[in-house]
Amino acid sequence: MINLMIRFLPFILVPVLIIAGLGFWRFTVSKQNTDSLPEASSTVQDAGPVEVPKILPQATVEDRVKSLEDTMAKIVPQVNSLKPSGTLTSSTGALDSRITSLESAVTDLKTRIAALEKTAPAPATSSQSIIYIPIGSTSGPWTNSNWELLNEYEISLNPDNYPGYSNMNLEVNYRMVDPTGTGSIRLYNVTDASVVSSQLDTSATSFKLYTTNTFKLASGQKTYKLQIKSTNDRQIYIQSARIKVSF
Incomplete structure (x- = not known):
């Protein structure tokens, strides 16, 4: 969980830095405009607050964090599904054991067959019809x-x-x-x-x-x-x- 939070940390910091930069830029521009107006022009001051251009992101930082958390909630189960389960590991181990046993049995049969092939045939006896x-x-x-x-x-x-x-x-x-x-x-x-x-x-x-x-x-x-x-x-x-x- 900590590793995933570290991976998504840049996605959180970047929007925060952008918002902070835009806020600083707005503050600077507003201050410059205020300083450039004539002191006697009270009409402009009475005209109402200065409108800020709508260039800021529509989503807040809280919304972005929540979106990232939702994405993480979807990714984590998928990652866990890729990990081998204990049952699969146990089944694989049992299968390997059975294969080893079969290979051993086949080797034993080959040895017995080779021994039988080397045995001389028995002479004819009265048991033959x-x-x-x-x-x-x-x-x-x-x-x-x-x-x-x-x-x-x-x-x-x-x-x-x-x-x-x-x-x-x-x-x-x-x-x-x-x-x-x-x-x-x-x-x-x-x-x-x-x-x-x-x-x-x-x-x-x-x-x-x-x-x-x-x-x-x-x-x-x-x-x-x-x-x-x-x-x-x-x-x-x-x-x-x-x-x-x-x-």
């Missing part, structure tokens, strides 16, 4: 009326690496070019020279996934290939082949 072992994909066509081994679909496999499995199936996605022929596919044990799976047959010209009956592989590491044949020398296209292991 099904896994798939790819043999090959996309090749052909073949045309052979006798059983032909496909080097493109070859795999080395040891069933001992899948302890607890119950059975396996051969799954092949393939089609014929001409429906007048029949295409047949089976899994062959090259190491022991023996047929492993049941035979798949189709005359369809659209790709479809076919599944053999269940089987089990002989123990130990062995090499397996697909064997195919077609009737009437019709072409066979294979899109993919895999072994389904069930537990």
Whole structure:
């Protein structure tokens, strides 16, 4: 409040000084006019008081002070509204605290994720229900009326690496070019020279996934290939082949 009064002090002093100066000027002019009149001219003296020009401010000093006080009364609330309130300061502090907590939680999660990514995957166990072992994909066509081994679909496999499995199936996605022929596919044990799976047959010209009956592989590491044949020398296209292991 004191600072504001000091700021407005010049606005009060300036009008006061102006009024005082004008009063002094009027007094001087009146005195000069009085001295310049002839002593014998009593008519002028009887003519009435000398009229003072209306050059003084219309408002009095009291009015100006009151106006300044009214202005101050309007300014002070506006200045106070610009100051941060205690509630806002408290809310800001709480928000900063929550942001810090969230940043700490995110850092902790990143650390845990990094640790999990470095952990080696667990080996296959009997708790798994099904896994798939790819043999090959996309090749052909073949045309052979006798059983032909496909080097493109070859795999080395040891069933001992899948302890607890119950059975396996051969799954092949393939089609014929001409429906007048029949295409047949089976899994062959090259190491022991023996047929492993049941035979798949189709005359369809659209790709479809076919599944053999269940089987089990002989123990130990062995090499397996697909064997195919077609009737009437019709072409066979294979899109993919895999072994389904069930537990």
